[in-house]
Amino acid sequence: MPVNALELVGPVLILATIAAAVIRPPRPVARLAVAACAGALAFLPVGPATIGAFLLAVFGPVSAATIVLCAIYLRTAISGPGRAQLPSRAFLLCLFVTGLVFYSLAFGLTTFDPYDLGYRGVTVPALMLVYLLIGWLARAPDIPCWIGLAALLYLIDASNSNNLWDYLLFPLDPVAAALMLGIPLARRLVNRCVDIESAGARSRALSSARSPCSFFVRVAVKRMLGRPQ
Amino acid sequence: MRHVLWLAAAVSTLLAAGASLRAPAWPVAFAPAAPPLPCIGHELFRLDTFHVARPRFAHAVSAVLLRDGRMRAVWYEGSRELAPDVRIWTATFDGEAWGTPAAIIGAAETSSAIGRYTRKLGNSLVYRGAGGDLVLIYAGAIGGWATVSLNVMRSRDEGATWSPPRHLTTSPIFNLGNNVRGPAVQTVDGLTLLPASYEFLRSHPELLLLDRDDRVIGRRRIATEFAGSQPFVAVLDDRRAKSFSRVKLEGYTIVSMTDDVGWSWTRPRQSALRNYDKPVSVARLGGKHLLMVHNGAAPGERDVDRTLMLSVSDDEGESWRPFHYLEREQGRRAHYPWLMAGPGGLYHLLFTSSDSAGSDLIHVRFSRDWIAARGGPACP
Numbered sequence: 001m002p003v004n005a006l007e008l009v010g011p012v013l014i015l016a017t018i019a020a021a022v023i024r025p026p027r028p029v030a031r032l033a034v035a036a037c038a039g040a041l042a043f044l045p046v047g048p049a050t051i052g053a054f055l056l057a058v059f060g061p062v063s064a065a066t067i068v069l070c071a072i073y074l075r076t077a078i079s080g081p082g083r084a085q086l087p088s089r090a091f092l093l094c095l096f097v098t099g100l101v102f103y104s105l106a107f108g109l110t111t112f113d114p115y116d117l118g119y120r121g122v123t124v125p126a127l128m129l130v131y132l133l134i135g136w137l138a139r140a141p142d143i144p145c146w147i148g149l150a151a152l153l154y155l156i157d158a159s160n161s162n163n164l165w166d167y168l169l170f171p172l173d174p175v176a177a178a179l180m181l182g183i184p185l186a187r188r189l190v191n192r193c194v195d196i197e198s199a200g201a202r203s204r205a206l207s208s209a210r211s212p213c214s215f216f217v218r219v220a221v222k223r224m225l226g227r228p229q
Numbered sequence: 230m231r232h233v234l235w236l237a238a239a240v241s242t243l244l245a246a247g248a249s250l251r252a253p254a255w256p257v258a259f260a261p262a263a264p265p266l267p268c269i270g271h272e273l274f275r276l277d278t279f280h281v282a283r284p285r286f287a288h289a290v291s292a293v294l295l296r297d298g299r300m301r302a303v304w305y306e307g308s309r310e311l312a313p314d315v316r317i318w319t320a321t322f323d324g325e326a327w328g329t330p331a332a333i334i335g336a337a338e339t340s341s342a343i344g345r346y347t348r349k350l351g352n353s354l355v356y357r358g359a360g361g362d363l364v365l366i367y368a369g370a371i372g373g374w375a376t377v378s379l380n381v382m383r384s385r386d387e388g389a390t391w392s393p394p395r396h397l398t399t400s401p402i403f404n405l406g407n408n409v410r411g412p413a414v415q416t417v418d419g420l421t422l423l424p425a426s427y428e429f430l431r432s433h434p435e436l437l438l439l440d441r442d443d444r445v446i447g448r449r450r451i452a453t454e455f456a457g458s459q460p461f462v463a464v465l466d467d468r469r470a471k472s473f474s475r476v477k478l479e480g481y482t483i484v485s486m487t488d489d490v491g492w493s494w495t496r497p498r499q500s501a502l503r504n505y506d507k508p509v510s511v512a513r514l515g516g517k518h519l520l521m522v523h524n525g526a527a528p529g530e531r532d533v534d535r536t537l538m539l540s541v542s543d544d545e546g547e548s549w550r551p552f553h554y555l556e557r558e559q560g561r562r563a564h565y566p567w568l569m570a571g572p573g574g575l576y577h578l579l580f581t582s583s584d585s586a587g588s589d590l591i592h593v594r595f596s597r598d599w600i601a602a603r604g605g606p607a608c609p
Contacts, residue, residue, distance in 0.1 A: 004344065048337055049346040057346035057371045060404040106401045108433045108453050111494070115401045116448045119438075120254065125246030132238055141234060148238030151245035161398035162446050164249060171402050 006158040010062030010170075011052040012039040013070040020077035031078045061159040063170035064150035065095055068142055069177075088140035092177040094131050099174025102165070118165035125164070253446055255438065256416035256490050258467040260359075265515035266570050266597050268608035273575065273596040276555075279327045280320065282306055283587030287318070289352045289410065290579045290590055291567050293363060293388075299323050300571045301388045302579060303333070303355040303365060304590060311374070315350045317367050319388060322592070324572040333391055339369050339380060343396040351377055354409045355388070359419035359441055363388050366397075366423065368408050375429050377408050381443045399437055399445050405429050407437070410508050410565075411461040414470070414491075420446075422491055424472070426458035434460035434474040436491045452497035455483045459508035462491070463519060463546065471546045473500065473521075475508050482509055482523070484546065502540060502549045510568040512576060514597070517545045518606040522566035522578055525551060537563040537580060541605045552603045555593070560584050563591070576600075 019038030025031055042052030049057075072087050105114045117123045128147050135143025150167040153159065159166055279302075280287055290304040300322040307315030316335040321328045339347040351368035358364045363384040368377040380394040399407040406429025414422040423437040434457045438447030451460055457474030464470045468490050473482045474497070482504045483497040503525040512520045518541060525538040540549040555563060561584045571577040578593040601608050 007344065049340050053340065053344055053346045056344065058403065060398075103402065108427060108431055108450065111450050111453050113435075113448060113450050119445075119447050120249055120252035122246060122250060125242060125249050128242045128245070129239075132235070132242065136235065141231060144234050144238035148234070148241045151238070151241035154245050155241065155248060159398065160396060160444075162252065162444055163398065163401075164245065165401055166398060169401070 004061075004158070004160055006153075006156075007056060007061040007160075008042055008052050010059070010066060011042040011055040013067060013074075014055065014059075014062070015039050015041050015051070017070045017073050017077075020074055024077070028078055028080060031080075035074055035078060059170075059172070061161075061166070063173060064153055064167055065146050065173040066170045066176075067149060068146045069173065072142060087142050087177075087180060088135075088138065089181070090134055090138035090140040091142045091146065092181050094134060094143065095169070095173050095177035096181060098127075099169055099171075099177070102169060103171060103174065115163065115165055118163035118168075124168070128164075128168070253418070253420065253440060255447055255449075255492050256418050256420050256422070258417045259422075259464045259470065259490060260415035260417050261467070262464055262513060263570065265513050265609065266574055266576065268598045268601065269574050269596045270598065271596065272599040272602050273594065274599045275595070276591065276593045278582070278589045279322070279579075279592040280304075280330055280590040282589055284308075286310055286312075286583065286588050287590050288581045288583070288588060289565050290581065291354045291356075291412065292569055292571070292577070292579055293355045293357055294569070294571055295321070295387045297387070298572050300569075300577060301355065301363070302567075302590075303353050303388075305350055305353055305367070307350075311349045311351065311370065313349055317350060317353045317365070319355075321388070322572065322577075327592070333365070334367075334382070334394065336369065339394050342393040343369075343380060345396060346371060347380075348372070352409055354411075354413065354423075356413040356421070358383070358421060358443070359415060364413075364421075364443060365391060366409050366413075367394075374408065376405050377428070378404050379407050379409065379425075383443070395443070397443070397445055399425070399448070400427065400429065402429060408459075410459040411510075412567075412569075413439075414462050414464055416490065417467075422462065424451075424460040424462045426460070428458060432456050432458045434458060434472060436460075436462070449491055449494075451491075451494045452483060452485050454497055455479075455499075457483045457497065461509050461511055463511040463513070465545050473509050473511065473546070475504070475506060477506050480505055500549075507564045508566075510566040510578075511546075512568045512570065514541065514600070514606055515609050516606070518543055519546050520568070520576070520600065520605070521546075521549065522568050522580075524564055525554075537566055539600075541600070543606065550604070552600075552605055 016035040016039035020035045023034045044051050154167045286309050287306040292302040303319045305315050306318045317333045318330050320330040336347045347369035349370045353367035355365050365382045370377040379397040382391040382394045384391045406427050408426045411424040421439040425437050433453045434451040436449045440446045451472050455476050457476050460472045460474040462470050462472050469488045472485045481499045484500045485494040485497045487494050504523040507524040509523040521540050537555040538551050539553040540551040542549045561582050565581045567579040575594045582589050582591050
């Protein structure tokens with residue numbers, strides 16, 4: 001059977017996303033070129049295989065959620081911070097909670113195997129409809145993108161898999177969702193510290209055990225995230 | 230525009246639901262088992278080395294009966310286990326002698342065919358699919374055994390030529406960790422149940438369900454306790470089967486039972502049978518009698534890892550009594566047995582004999598009369 005070209009979408013998007021996150025030229029055209037060149041690296045032969053083949057061997061094909069997350073990030077990174085659009089909190093929460101439950105059970109801790117539900121029956125499609133309802137209520141347009149794309153990829157057998165879960169979730173999706181949910185929280189924490197400082201309460205913030213952020217935590221968070229805007 | 234997005238998502242989800250509802254259900258019965266071998270009128274027991282691989286390492290042999298009565302064996306071989314030069318090999322036995330072994334595929338050809346880097350190859354398993362083709366499942370890895378994933382090839386000419394490999398998606402976690410050893414089991418509706426181990430981080434035995442196109446369409450866990458692996462599924466009747474899985478270093482196998490064609494399994498328990506961290510192989514002898522080859526300890530033996538022994542059960546595997554210990558060469562390990570009814574109306578046992586200098590593949594043939602003469606169940 002020939003190589004499934006659709007599976008290469010994952011490595012291309014992941015490489016483009018990493019490049020867009022690391023290299024940030026001032027002009028949008030340059031940022032687009034950086035992302036496109038990085039995506040093209042997936043087809044570059046290195047030793048016995050291409051970079052895309054290496055990524056596929058380690059991670060396997062990605063899910064619709066990964067594609068939507070990468071697409072949103074790329075759009076934001078290329079168009080610039082002025083037009084920033086992050087994934088909705090509802091989408092990220094759906095990914096995080098589903099991933100937490102699904103992958104915990106998928107490791108084989110119990111005889112119940114949620115992965116088997118993805119091969120047949122109504123359980124996973126019903127779950128997808130629930131996600132759509134959540135997206136509708138939360139007015140999150142990325143959720144129909146995720147669910148619709150997953151259903152479409154499943155119908156065209158994009159990843160050589162008969163399991164709906166393979167199109168819905170990828171192990172790194174809940175990790176990315178947790179980070180995207182956690183970083184704004186951390187920023188808020190830093191903001192709070194800065195507010196304390198600006199109110200002239202610096203010494204109290206540094207020494208008080210009741211303060212939510214110690215000096216070391218604050219320095220670490222600031223170094224990770226940069227100064228909050 | 231937004232309404233179109235929501236509508237498109239809902240419609241495609243409903244279409245996916247329709248496809249999911251049309252997916253094949255879990256099978257309702259195992260395929261009828263071949264009748265057990267009759268006695269041939271005289272005792273026969275013969276042991277030969279059919280492939281000398283030393284100083285290389287040949288291992289994990291499996292075999293299938295061909296339409297013309299020959300037997301085809303498949304194994305992996307390289308400079309050592311999980312070496313990058315490991316290839317999948319095959320040879321045929323015509324009832325008298327083995328043909329010259331030939332390589333089927335290596336890691337580089339696998340990589341280019343499936344579009345994913347494959348650094349090493351591992352266990353292989355050959356069986357006859359419901360459509361009559363030979364099917365070869367083999368493991369490819371990028372690192373250790375935890376990083377294996379499965380590939381499948383088909384042959385329409387009894388193994389003379391093979392289709393390019395295709396990657397199987399069997400696991401939700403990076404599709405890593407599934408390996409094979411025990412023989413596949415056919416079902417009445419033309420599906421295949423493939424005993425497999427899940428070995429990513431924490432191992433357990435499971436069953437993969439494959440359709441006629443060798444696509445995975447179901448997966449059930451056999452047991453999650455005891456960290457078992459390499460299950461052998463012995464079919465008892467059209468719905469019941471017993472699974473014997475390897476566990477590490479404990480000196481027993483774990484046994485689970487199903488009475489719904491592998492959909493659900495009883496809580497695993499330790500077998501009374503001795504077995505030391507190696508897969509076992511089982512054949513039906515008719516009635517409630519089973520024959521098992523396993524790694525046990527002969528009386529007085531201390532090095533329990535190095536003896537293959539044959540045991541019979543008269544109660545569908547509840548209790549076992551050993552009746553023969555295969556003699557071993559000093560310092561060599563006999564392990565990974567493959568037991569099947571084959572050419573000449575004989576039972577054929579293939580296994581690995583290895584030491585630090587490499588390994589050879591051994592072929593033992595014995596008749597049903599030989600089993601009966603050693604205290605096994607009488608000839609039918």
